[in-house]
Amino acid sequence: MNRNLTDDCLDLLQSQHAAGRIDRRTFLVGLALLGGASAIGGRFAQAADKQLVVTNWGGDAVDAFQKALTGTYASERAVDVKINGSGPTKGAMKAQFESGAVSWDVCDADPGATKSLGELGMIEPIDYGVVDRDQVQPGFAYEFSVANYFLSYVIAYDAKKFGDNPPTSWADFWDVEKFPGKRSLYKWMSGCMEAALLADGVPADKLYPLDEDRAIRKLEALKPHVLSYWDSGAESQQLMRDGEVSMALMWHTRANLVEQDTGGDVRWTYAQGILAPSGWAVIKGNPSGRAAAMDFISYCQDPQRQIELLRALGCGAANPKAHDLVPADLKPLDCSSAENVARQVLMDMDWYAARSDKALDKYLAMIAS
Amino acid sequence: MAIISKPPLSPIGMQIMLWALPALLVLAYVLPFAGVALRSVTRPAPGLENYVRIVASPDLRMILYRTVLICGVSTILTVPLAYILAYYWVMGRAVTSRLMEICIFLPFWISVLVRAFGWMVILRNNGLASDLATFLGLPAEMLATGRSANSVVIGMVHFMVPFAVLPMASVMRKIDHRVLLAANGLGAAAPYVFWRVFLPMSAPGIYSALSVSFILSLGFFVTPMVLGGGRVTMIAEAVFVQMFQTANWGLGSALGIILMLFVLAVLWLVRSVVKLDQSVSR
Amino acid sequence: MLGKSRFGIVVAGVVGLFLLLPLVAVVPFSFTAKRFLSLPGGEYSLRHYWALLDTDTWLASIGTSFLIAIVSSIVATVLATTFALGIWLLRPRLAGIVTGLVLLPIVVPPVTSAVSIYFLLAQIGLLDTIPGVIIGHVVVTVPFAVVAIMATLNRMDRTLDQAARILGASPFQSIGLVILPNIRFGLFTAWFISLVMSWEESSVTLFISGVNVTTLPKRMWDNLRLDLDPAIAAISVLMTLLTALVIILRGSRQQG
Numbered sequence A: 001m002n003r004n005l006t007d008d009c010l011d012l013l014q015s016q017h018a019a020g021r022i023d024r025r026t027f028l029v030g031l032a033l034l035g036g037a038s039a040i041g042g043r044f045a046q047a048a049d050k051q052l053v054v055t056n057w058g059g060d061a062v063d064a065f066q067k068a069l070t071g072t073y074a075s076e077r078a079v080d081v082k083i084n085g086s087g088p089t090k091g092a093m094k095a096q097f098e099s100g101a102v103s104w105d106v107c108d109a110d111p112g113a114t115k116s117l118g119e120l121g122m123i124e125p126i127d128y129g130v131v132d133r134d135q136v137q138p139g140f141a142y143e144f145s146v147a148n149y150f151l152s153y154v155i156a157y158d159a160k161k162f163g164d165n166p167p168t169s170w171a172d173f174w175d176v177e178k179f180p181g182k183r184s185l186y187k188w189m190s191g192c193m194e195a196a197l198l199a200d201g202v203p204a205d206k207l208y209p210l211d212e213d214r215a216i217r218k219l220e221a222l223k224p225h226v227l228s229y230w231d232s233g234a235e236s237q238q239l240m241r242d243g244e245v246s247m248a249l250m251w252h253t254r255a256n257l258v259e260q261d262t263g264g265d266v267r268w269t270y271a272q273g274i275l276a277p278s279g280w281a282v283i284k285g286n287p288s289g290r291a292a293a294m295d296f297i298s299y300c301q302d303p304q305r306q307i308e309l310l311r312a313l314g315c316g317a318a319n320p321k322a323h324d325l326v327p328a329d330l331k332p333l334d335c336s337s338a339e340n341v342a343r344q345v346l347m348d349m350d351w352y353a354a355r356s357d358k359a360l361d362k363y364l365a366m367i368a369s
Numbered sequence B: 001m002a003i004i005s006k007p008p009l010s011p012i013g014m015q016i017m018l019w020a021l022p023a024l025l026v027l028a029y030v031l032p033f034a035g036v037a038l039r040s041v042t043r044p045a046p047g048l049e050n051y052v053r054i055v056a057s058p059d060l061r062m063i064l065y066r067t068v069l070i071c072g073v074s075t076i077l078t079v080p081l082a083y084i085l086a087y088y089w090v091m092g093r094a095v096t097s098r099l100m101e102i103c104i105f106l107p108f109w110i111s112v113l114v115r116a117f118g119w120m121v122i123l124r125n126n127g128l129a130s131d132l133a134t135f136l137g138l139p140a141e142m143l144a145t146g147r148s149a150n151s152v153v154i155g156m157v158h159f160m161v162p163f164a165v166l167p168m169a170s171v172m173r174k175i176d177h178r179v180l181l182a183a184n185g186l187g188a189a190a191p192y193v194f195w196r197v198f199l200p201m202s203a204p205g206i207y208s209a210l211s212v213s214f215i216l217s218l219g220f221f222v223t224p225m226v227l228g229g230g231r232v233t234m235i236a237e238a239v240f241v242q243m244f245q246t247a248n249w250g251l252g253s254a255l256g257i258i259l260m261l262f263v264l265a266v267l268w269l270v271r272s273v274v275k276l277d278q279s280v281s282r
Numbered sequence C: 001m002l003g004k005s006r007f008g009i010v011v012a013g014v015v016g017l018f019l020l021l022p023l024v025a026v027v028p029f030s031f032t033a034k035r036f037l038s039l040p041g042g043e044y045s046l047r048h049y050w051a052l053l054d055t056d057t058w059l060a061s062i063g064t065s066f067l068i069a070i071v072s073s074i075v076a077t078v079l080a081t082t083f084a085l086g087i088w089l090l091r092p093r094l095a096g097i098v099t100g101l102v103l104l105p106i107v108v109p110p111v112t113s114a115v116s117i118y119f120l121l122a123q124i125g126l127l128d129t130i131p132g133v134i135i136g137h138v139v140v141t142v143p144f145a146v147v148a149i150m151a152t153l154n155r156m157d158r159t160l161d162q163a164a165r166i167l168g169a170s171p172f173q174s175i176g177l178v179i180l181p182n183i184r185f186g187l188f189t190a191w192f193i194s195l196v197m198s199w200e201e202s203s204v205t206l207f208i209s210g211v212n213v214t215t216l217p218k219r220m221w222d223n224l225r226l227d228l229d230p231a232i233a234a235i236s237v238l239m240t241l242l243t244a245l246v247i248i249l250r251g252s253r254q255q256g
Helices: A002-018 A024-048 A060-077 A090-099 A111-119 A170-174 A192-199 A212-225 A233-241 A252-261 A290-299 A303-313 A328-333 A349-368 B011-042 B049-056 B058-091 B094-109 B112-123 B128-135 B149-174 B177-185 B190-201 B203-218 B222-227 B235-244 B249-281 C006-025 C047-051 C058-090 C095-107 C110-123 C130-155 C158-166 C171-182 C184-200 C203-208 C216-227 C231-255
Strands: A051-055 A080-084 A106-109 A146-158 A183-186 A226-230 A247-251 A266-281
Touching: A051 A060, A051 A290, A060 A080, A060 A233, A060 A252, A060 A290, A060 A303, A090 A106, A090 A111, A090 B235, A106 A111, A106 A290, A111 A266, A111 A349, A146 A170, A146 A192, A146 A233, A146 A252, A146 A303, A170 A192, A170 A212, A183 A192, A183 A212, A183 A233, A192 A212, A192 A266, A192 A349, A212 A226, A212 A349, A226 A233, A233 A247, A233 A252, A233 C216, A247 A252, A252 A266, A303 A328, A349 B058, B011 B049, B011 B249, B011 C058, B011 C095, B011 C110, B011 C130, B049 B058, B049 B249, B058 B094, B058 B149, B058 B203, B058 B235, B058 C006, B094 B149, B094 C006, B094 C231, B112 B128, B112 B149, B112 B222, B112 C006, B112 C216, B112 C231, B149 B203, B149 B222, B149 C006, B177 B190, B190 B203, B203 B249, B222 B235, B222 C216, B235 B249, B235 C110, B235 C203, B249 C095, B249 C110, C047 C231, C058 C095, C058 C130, C058 C171, C058 C184, C058 C216, C095 C130, C110 C130, C110 C203, C130 C184, C130 C203, C158 C171, C171 C184, C203 C216, C216 C231
Parallel strands: A051 A080, A051 A106, A183 A226, A183 A247
Antiparallel strands: A106 A266, A146 A247, A146 A266
16 A cells, blocks of 8 residues: 555656656655655554554563564564563653553553552553463462563672672672672662662561661662662663673663673672562553453463563563473573572562652652752 | 736735744644643642742752753853864864864764763773773773763763854854954064953853853753763753653643743843943943 | 964864764774674674664664654744745734744753643644654744744845835745745755754654654664663764765865
8 A cells, every 4th residue: 555655656756757847856855755754654554553562671671572472472463563662660651641642552560550550540450351360470460460570679790809709688789898899779769778678687577668768868878889870771781791880789680681791790699689570561541452452461471481581581480380391591590489589588569559659759869869 | 927927925825924833833832831831830739839849859959959050060161162162163274174163063963862872982980981091090080980970061061062162153253353463463462362352352152152051051851861870860851750750740840840940041141241241341 | 362372273172072082982882793882892793783774673763753854844944934034024013022932942941842742742642653743843943944044034135025026026926036046045054954953853852752753863862771782883873974974075065
């Protein structure tokens, strides 16, 4: 259709040009316009077909999702799947809803954030008629989101400096005497408050509800040594890879990629890692509709696909049936397997649902001041 | 005379020509802007809550203060550097002038993103600057400012120098060379002619360069985000964060309005200073 | 004077190098063989230049940006021209205020404009669409086109128009046959400025585009923030080369 239109226009332009009715410049401008139009024409054509927009956290996660989930889904369901890596933070999802122009279908979001947005009526409840509750680790099939994988906020460190005597706790992370060098923390707070309190000596089982002011004080103390509050996973990778910081709080998925990229010069540990589920969520008014989104979510529950995602990005499986199928070489990466869970602290999503707005304000103020 | 047979453009046609653009801007710009102003006093609740918060909360005050400080420092660094470039562009010999022109216009036409990226690879820790410092036997921190306010200032100065050159160069071009020759002829030494004749005559260019740089810098968004490592939050970034990350649209709008009022205040101030200067020199 | 002092020349040279430095610094990074941003370290590769030819990402963005820049610069130039002619010919009493209104987007910080345009487009459902981005670009570039055209008009001799009218030309004929040909350089400048500004526009575009429309600056921004893969170095090098080429060609044409 589009192709024909372009060709027709070209013919018209050429005949007009030949007849001397338009001068060379008009002809060239016309050509340029058509060139531009056909370059994006393909995209318009796709947009007219069925399309599903999956939003995640960008960088390597885009390729990984493509490889493990959306590539096969697109061909099996004849849907054009786009992955948008701009990061579905709570505010970004809220802005999507309130602008009245939702462009994301499925978000790889934080279950705490989706819970509080869901209570405001901004999120579609998960349709457990389509999505299978039994294919989710017990306790992680929420009303407004369903766990799609697990990740851990871990300590990544420069093994060239600390390889012989690696850090084993957040107290070590805060100890710039024993472990000299710059640090990096997450700009959007998740995991950082917990790390600060654990470093300050709060026992893991007494962590929640978080003592926000105590955490902020502890974070404030480290601030002179924090080179950068990373905003995207790729940024945290770059900071560690280039040795700009000697330790960072990172997602274990990204820490693992840096370890591969640097041939082991950067390593990471599950010690006191903060284990968190990530969840699929659907904003009310998503362009493809609720049913299409739920179909995609249930598609991703398949154990084999969960292992593909683990292989591609290191995401811990959310389907308990997957853990046994994980090949031996990937076992250490599977953060939600029983043996790895034992070394970590579980993040409390209910606390995030209730408190994260106020706490994030405090946290951002601490960074900006 | 086929031309004459065409209908003349009626006065109404002329009016349409004139008002098409203002009408479009009222619809697509002024009204939405009024909407922003309205949101700043109605979201989340009617009242001046957002403005009170900006004034009262130490972190937002800190952002305003930091914005003014960084913009001030960058402006003060930009203008002398730009002055020297403008001077040799206008007054230098053909080759010098041509080289200056390339140095000014190449970055001028290039995207702020490319330029911020360039500084990022230079300034970051373990980047090119620290390699150079190590090579010269200096401590790395001397040249590699990493992700910090200093890097933001460097990136901003780099962005603004070409913009500051243009108004100064255009004033310099208008300076009557005979005045300079006359001063020379009357036995004034070259430095004296420069400091007492050329510099004062180019002052209007300096004023407009100062104001252009400062106003441009207030709106900076990309450079601080790329070079500041998330720690050097300036007001434009704060607007972005409030709009898209914390979804406080009222506060974001209020910050945008404050920024604009500030720019208008600076413009007004510049105008008064220039007027004052003119009346004094008369 | 300053011109004769060797010290001054050296300082100017250093400042000039300072301006070129970041443009040159990215060059080696674009030839790395690794998948992430790094110096080549003896292993050179063009893979990141090839990556720019990917039709789903970089090439599509170049096409999008090109289309938006062409359309919005033409619209901006036409609107600016009719407006400037209207002011010049009619000399309305409100000329000062109306011109002030039209030039407003120059003064208003881009981020404030961006928020306004974001709400406008969200309201009329054009957020993240090509027409929406074109509207945004026209609004922020048109004042510069107006300035360029008005500056040229002001230098034009009014008697030319009057002479044409006395000879019996209608206002329209006078515009078409006398005024426009006389200000064609101003028109070209206006169009060129709007074209380049739209091509590079980042502050407003970042607010109003997302998934469906990804202009080149938007893609570069996402890359800087989310990927930091060396394709950004490659596109930077190409854009610098293109700009340098235009400047040098323009310069030699002026001299020739």
